[in-house]
Amino acid sequence: GAGVSQSPRYKVAKRGQDVALRCDPISGHVSLFWYQQALGQGPEFLTYFQNEAQLDKSGLPSDRFFAERPEGSVSTLKIQRTQQEDSAVYLCASSPAPQGNYGYTFGSGTRLTVV
Amino acid sequence: KNEVEQSPQNLTAQEGEFITINCSYSVGISALHWLQQHPGGGIVSLFMLSSGKKKHGRLIATINIQEKHSSLHITASHPRDSAVYICAGYFGNEKLTFGTGTRLTIIP
Numbered sequence: 001g002a003g004v005s006q007s008p009r010y011k012v013a014k015r016g017q018d019v020a021l022r023c024d025p026i027s028g029h030v031s032l033f034w035y036q037q038a039l040g041q042g043p044e045f046l047t048y049f050q051n052e053a054q055l056d057k058s059g060l061p062s063d064r065f066f067a068e069r070p071e072g073s074v075s076t077l078k079i080q081r082t083q084q085e086d087s088a089v090y091l092c093a094s095s096p097a098p099q100g101n102y103g104y105t106f107g108s109g110t111r112l113t114v115v
Numbered sequence: 116k117n118e119v120e121q122s123p124q125n126l127t128a129q130e131g132e133f134i135t136i137n138c139s140y141s142v143g144i145s146a147l148h149w150l151q152q153h154p155g156g157g158i159v160s161l162f163m164l165s166s167g168k169k170k171h172g173r174l175i176a177t178i179n180i181q182e183k184h185s186s187l188h189i190t191a192s193h194p195r196d197s198a199v200y201i202c203a204g205y206f207g208n209e210k211l212t213f214g215t216g217t218r219l220t221i222i223p
Contacts, residue, residue, distance in 0.1 A: 006157075033210060042119075042201055042213035043158075056209065091158065093211075104148070104211070108157030 002026075004107035006092050012113045013082045021077045021110045023092030029105075031095040032075050034067055037109070038088045046090075049075060050098050082114045117141055117206040121214035129222055134189040136217045138202035142183065146205040149176050149187045152216070153198045161187070161200075194221045 005024040013019050025032050031050055035043035036059075045059040051072035060067070064083075069075040079086055089109040096103075118141045128134055140147065149161040162169050162176040164185070169176050173192075178185040189196055197220050203211040 004157075031209065035211075035213075040215075042203075042215045043211075044213070045210045048209050050209075059210075093158075098209070103163050104160060106150075106158035106160070111155075 004092055004094050004105050006090075006107035006110050008110060009108065010111050010113075012115060015083060015114055016081050017114075018078065018080045019082055019112065021079075021090050021112070023075045023077070023094075023107060025073065025075070025092070025094030026096075026105055027073070029094035029096050030098055032069055033093045033095075033104070034075070034077050035091040035093065036061075036088045037091055043091055046077070079112075082112075084114050087112055087114045117143070117204060117208075117212045119202055119204045119212050119214040121202055121217050123217060124215065125218045125220075127220045127222065128192055130193060132192050132221075134192050134196070134219065134221075136187045136200050136202075136219070138185045138187070138214055140183050140185070140202075140204045143206050144183070144204045145207045147178055147185050148203040148205065148211065149185075150201045150203060151198050152201060158201070189219075192221045194223050197221050 007022045034046040037043040047067045048056040049069040064080045066078045089111050091109045092107040093104045122137045146165045148163050151159045173190045175188040199216040201216040203213045
């Protein structure tokens with residue numbers, strides 16, 4: 001596609017519910033990133049894929065967070081047993097090359113609200 | 116530790132004013148990004164630079180490697196420039212480290 005597409009745009013979940021957030025990167029982009037942005041803060045790194053390989057998941061805040069990119073294109077971020085502190089905007093970005101100095105394209109984000 | 120700091124956190128100005136947003140960072144940066152985020156929207160990449168200066172329309176970004184400092188300037192500011200501006204550093208480990216952003220409001 002022309003850009004990075006994320007769905008849903010908005011998600012309201014009851015505490016304890018599982019959610020799945022989807023990212024469709026630009027076709028052919030090797031690198032894919034997930035970031036979490038709390039209200040009034042800058043985005044914080046969650047995880048990074050190079051093709052289908054998850055090379056860095058050091059930013060995932062707990063074992064309730066899981067990400068996958070099984071075919072090296074679409075990625076899903078799953079949050080199990082959601083908590084109120086999970087409420088944030090989840091941003092996906094992709095880049096054409098392994099090294100980030102080729103620039104990034106960001107999606108519009110998914111705003112998750114846990115009630 | 117890779118760190119990126121921005122100032123000011125909030126900036127309100129009258130239409131037409133010259134705007135400057137500052138960003139400082141820790142050592143080892145490979146590239147610095149300036150990004151724009153509108154309310155409820157995603158992030159748009161404005162500039163990526165590793166040295167010197169870049170210009171696009173009314174936007175100018177500069178970086179001083181020795182001082183570990185970058186600035187984003189907006190000339191002849193307009194209400195549609197109102198957004199959050201974020202600088203982010205690429206320290207060579209694939210991911211970006213973001214500043215907390217500057218919320219810019221331009222009053223007509």
